[in-house]
Structure formats: C-alpha cells, structure tokens
Amino acid sequence: MIKSSGESPTPTARDQAYQWAKEAILGSRFPEGSFLEEKVVSDEAGVSRTPVREAFHRLAAEGYIQLLPRRGAQVRSVTARELFETYEMRQVLEIHGFKLLCDKRAELPPGLHEHLDRMEDPEQLERCWAGDRDAIARHATLDFFFHFSFVKASGNGVLIDLFRSLQSRHQRIAVSAVSLRPRRLRVINPEHRTLLDALTVHDFETASTTLRRHLNPDEQVISHLR
Known part of the structure; x- marks a missing residue:
C-alpha cells in the first residue's frame, strides 16, 4: 500500500477499539443489520468500555453503524x-x-x-x-x-x-x-x-x-x- 513518510503514532485505546470494530464490520464478523456489543469490542480490542463508546461515536459519524436509543450500535446496510x-x-x-x-x-x-x-x-x-x-x-x-x-x-x-x-x-x-x-x-x-x-x-x-x-x-x- 502507498504510505506517507514518517512513523505512525502509537494508537490510543480509542484507536484500537475503532480499528478492531471497523475491521470486524468490513470482514463481516458483524454483518449488516447486526449489533455490536461494547463488551465484545472491549474484550477483543483489549481496552475498557469508555474508549469503546468513543470509538462507536466515530464509527457512527463515518457511517459504519447507527446508534439506536436503548438498542445499541447497529451495523449499517449499504443502500x-x-x-x-x-x-x-x-x-x-x-x-x-x-x-x-x-x-x-x-x-x-x-x-x-x-x-x-x-x-x-x-x-x-x-x-x-x-x-x-x-x-x-x-x-x-x-x-x-x-x-x-x-x-x-x-x-x-x-x-x-x-x-x-x-x-x-x-x-x-x-x-x-x-x-x-x-x-x-x-x-x-x-x-x-x-x-x-x-x-x-x-x-x-x-x-x-x-x-x-x-x-x-x-x-x-x-x-x-x-
């Protein structure tokens, strides 16, 4: 892959949670319409719940998930x-x-x-x-x-x-x-x-x-x- 020069900064806990969840969505571990659980992402990414919630907001802003009141984070479908x-x-x-x-x-x-x-x-x-x-x-x-x-x-x-x-x-x-x-x-x-x-x-x-x-x-x- 074409990369920019310079070293990459050390990822934060939020970055780790975001990257794990994004790859899991794109790789269809969580298919379109399914729900992401904070605990699963927290355990798999090796971070606490707080950075997972922050990562969910970023994923929602980028269109990967929808944050539904009282239901959680649902993976968006491509229309x-x-x-x-x-x-x-x-x-x-x-x-x-x-x-x-x-x-x-x-x-x-x-x-x-x-x-x-x-x-x-x-x-x-x-x-x-x-x-x-x-x-x-x-x-x-x-x-x-x-x-x-x-x-x-x-x-x-x-x-x-x-x-x-x-x-x-x-x-x-x-x-x-x-x-x-x-x-x-x-x-x-x-x-x-x-x-x-x-x-x-x-x-x-x-x-x-x-x-x-x-x-x-x-x-x-x-x-x-x-």
Missing part, C-alpha cells in the same frame, strides 16, 4: 441510493483531480504499479473470488488509496480533504459490491491499469472516460441492495 450518490460524488471529485493533474502535467507518486501488483496478487484474488470478506476488505483499502493517489497529486488541499472524507463510504461500498459480485474484479483491475497509463501521460480524456465506466453501477449489485 442502492448510497452507492449511486457516492459514485456520483466520486466522479465529480476524481475527474476534477484528473483535470488539475493533467493541466499541471504533475508527476504521479512512485509505487503505483507495485500497488496494482498487490491488488492483482493471484492468491488474494482467489480469496476474493471465494467470498473471503477479509481479503475483499483488504482489496477495498488498496482500492481507496489507489484512487486517492491521483487526487493527492492534483495538489488541491480542499479537494484532497473532500475525497478523504469519502473513505469510509468508498470502502464499505466496495466491500459490499465485490462481495455480491467478486468476479467483477476481472473488469475492475484492468480499468485501474488503464487509468494509471492514461494519467502517466496526462491523457485526461481517456482517464475521465475510463473512470465513468469504472463507476457505472453494476445492475446485479444494485438488484441486491435496498
């Missing part, structure tokens, strides 16, 4: 409307980033080809095709950072912040969509290569056309969402 609206906003932000990047003839960050190699690792793809939600969640994380790399290369700080704010939706939707149609990765991954090749030579038209196709909602996925 067709959320998918459509997120794809629509991603197109707006990413295509604008492509335009800035190409107009400036900005250099892309190093390591993107290797990043795609990781996304196309045969063993990981086999696990995705078999419906392994942990493998699908890892692919979704790699997918976000691949697309985010182009937005960062645009150099527009506000655009970067706006796209970063979509990370949780991006990953939740990617996990849900790929879980429903894992073989679609055979289409998605080559489109990533086309995007990278186009933006390497600052070919805005090919990049924007490819992204629109890339983010065209799959009818079979939509038919399974509410």
Whole structure:
C-alpha cells in the first residue's frame, strides 16, 4: 500500500477499539443489520468500555453503524441510493483531480504499479473470488488509496480533504459490491491499469472516460441492495 513518510503514532485505546470494530464490520464478523456489543469490542480490542463508546461515536459519524436509543450500535446496510450518490460524488471529485493533474502535467507518486501488483496478487484474488470478506476488505483499502493517489497529486488541499472524507463510504461500498459480485474484479483491475497509463501521460480524456465506466453501477449489485 502507498504510505506517507514518517512513523505512525502509537494508537490510543480509542484507536484500537475503532480499528478492531471497523475491521470486524468490513470482514463481516458483524454483518449488516447486526449489533455490536461494547463488551465484545472491549474484550477483543483489549481496552475498557469508555474508549469503546468513543470509538462507536466515530464509527457512527463515518457511517459504519447507527446508534439506536436503548438498542445499541447497529451495523449499517449499504443502500442502492448510497452507492449511486457516492459514485456520483466520486466522479465529480476524481475527474476534477484528473483535470488539475493533467493541466499541471504533475508527476504521479512512485509505487503505483507495485500497488496494482498487490491488488492483482493471484492468491488474494482467489480469496476474493471465494467470498473471503477479509481479503475483499483488504482489496477495498488498496482500492481507496489507489484512487486517492491521483487526487493527492492534483495538489488541491480542499479537494484532497473532500475525497478523504469519502473513505469510509468508498470502502464499505466496495466491500459490499465485490462481495455480491467478486468476479467483477476481472473488469475492475484492468480499468485501474488503464487509468494509471492514461494519467502517466496526462491523457485526461481517456482517464475521465475510463473512470465513468469504472463507476457505472453494476445492475446485479444494485438488484441486491435496498
């Protein structure tokens, strides 16, 4: 995965609870519609109840769960409307980033080809095709950072912040969509290569056309969402 330079700070107890719960949701230990229990997260993450409650508020703000009075924390379901609206906003932000990047003839960050190699690792793809939600969640994380790399290369700080704010939706939707149609990765991954090749030579038209196709909602996925 493409990483920023510098050492990562030591995670707080709230961070530990948040990370454990997020991975458990994306990996389908807690499926959509199920409830997260504070005690389970506290025991598994090795922290007290207070940071778990703080983590729940962050997860709710990012759309992973709903905090229901007297019922607890329920894992949110991805809806067709959320998918459509997120794809629509991603197109707006990413295509604008492509335009800035190409107009400036900005250099892309190093390591993107290797990043795609990781996304196309045969063993990981086999696990995705078999419906392994942990493998699908890892692919979704790699997918976000691949697309985010182009937005960062645009150099527009506000655009970067706006796209970063979509990370949780991006990953939740990617996990849900790929879980429903894992073989679609055979289409998605080559489109990533086309995007990278186009933006390497600052070919805005090919990049924007490819992204629109890339983010065209799959009818079979939509038919399974509410």
